[in-house]
Structures are given as structure tokens and as C-alpha cells.
Amino acid sequence: MFRQQIARQARLFSTTPIARKSPVETIKDAAKAVDRTISGAAVKGIEKGEEITEAVKQAAPETKGEAKGQANEALGQAKGKANELAGQAKGKTAELQGEANKKL
Template sequence: MSFLLRTLPRQSTRAFAPSTIAPRAFSTSFVQRKSATETVKDAAKTVDRKVSDKLVDGIELGQTAAQKAKSAAGMSADEAKGKAAEMTGEAKGKAHELAGEAKGKKEEIKGKL
């Protein structure tokens, strides 16, 4: 019975003690805290994305300008390649002609000496 005297007063004080419930916050997700390096990485990604978007816009503008210039000149891509090859041939012919003239002058000067 001695055990009843020890446990009975403890239980009786608990039974009549006012119960207090600690308030707890209800949350379905963890609080996301970024470190300094993560913040810098995010900022760098944002800047990189904006810069690359502007560069792509610039490249597209250059391409459209080139297409407009070709259409204004009245040539398609194949015509432009053909014209370039023709001009290259003319330049090579002119170079051979001038080289021949130079050799002729050289021989002429050699003959006078």
C-alpha cells in the first residue's frame, strides 16, 4: 500500500492541474533560406539570361537585315554564290595578265642592258 500513497498524490495533482497547450505554427513546407552563394548564383543566372536574350535578338536582326539586303539586290543565295565565283575567276585572270605583263617588262629591261 505504500506504493499507492506515492502514486496517488502525483496522479491527483495532474488530474486537476490546468492543461496548457503550446501554440504551434501550421506549415506545409519548409522555410527556404538561401545562402549568400545561392543568392549570387541566382542573380548571375538572371543577368546571364537577359544578356543572352539581347544577343539572340541582335543576331536575329542581323539575319533579317542580310535577307533584306539580298532581296533588295535582287539575288538569291545561289545567285550570290555564282556571282562571287565569277568575280573570283575574273580576279585570277587579271592577276595572270598582270603577271605576264610584268615578266614581259622584265625581259624587255633585261634586253636593253
């Protein structure tokens, strides 16, 4: 009699995994996937921000004198470029004026 009770209980016990997921489990899995994607993007954004911060720190002048020197250098380059463009414009004006005089 004791054996029959064990045999009946053994038949009721199942070790097979659930073949189908419930809707709640499906939603949880989808939420985990979305969370991983968002987390990955956030981490990439944070890393990119850190890289930019380091680049700015390296490019920024450390002292007031160094900042003035860089500003003066940039100003000199701008003036040089402006003079160069003005010379090209004068040359082009003279060239066009010469062509116009030839046609008259």
C-alpha cells in the same frame, strides 16, 4: 498585472532587420546575380541572331531568276578580276624578262 505581461511581451518583440545574412541567403543572392548575368547574355545572343536572320533574309534572292542573275554577276566579276590579274602577271613577266636581257 495585465500591464506587466504586455510590457514583457513588448520587450521580446523586435522590429530591427537582421544585420547578417545566413550562408543560404548569401548563396541565393550570388545565384541570382549569376542568373541575371547569364540571362542578359542569352538575350543579347538571341537579339543578335534575329538581326543576322533579318540581314540574311534581305540579302537572299527572292526568286530563282534573281538568284541566277546574282550568280552570273558574281561570275562575271570573278572572270574580270582573273583577266586583270593575268594581264598584270604578263606585264610583270615582260618587265622582268626585259631587265634580264639588259643584264646579259
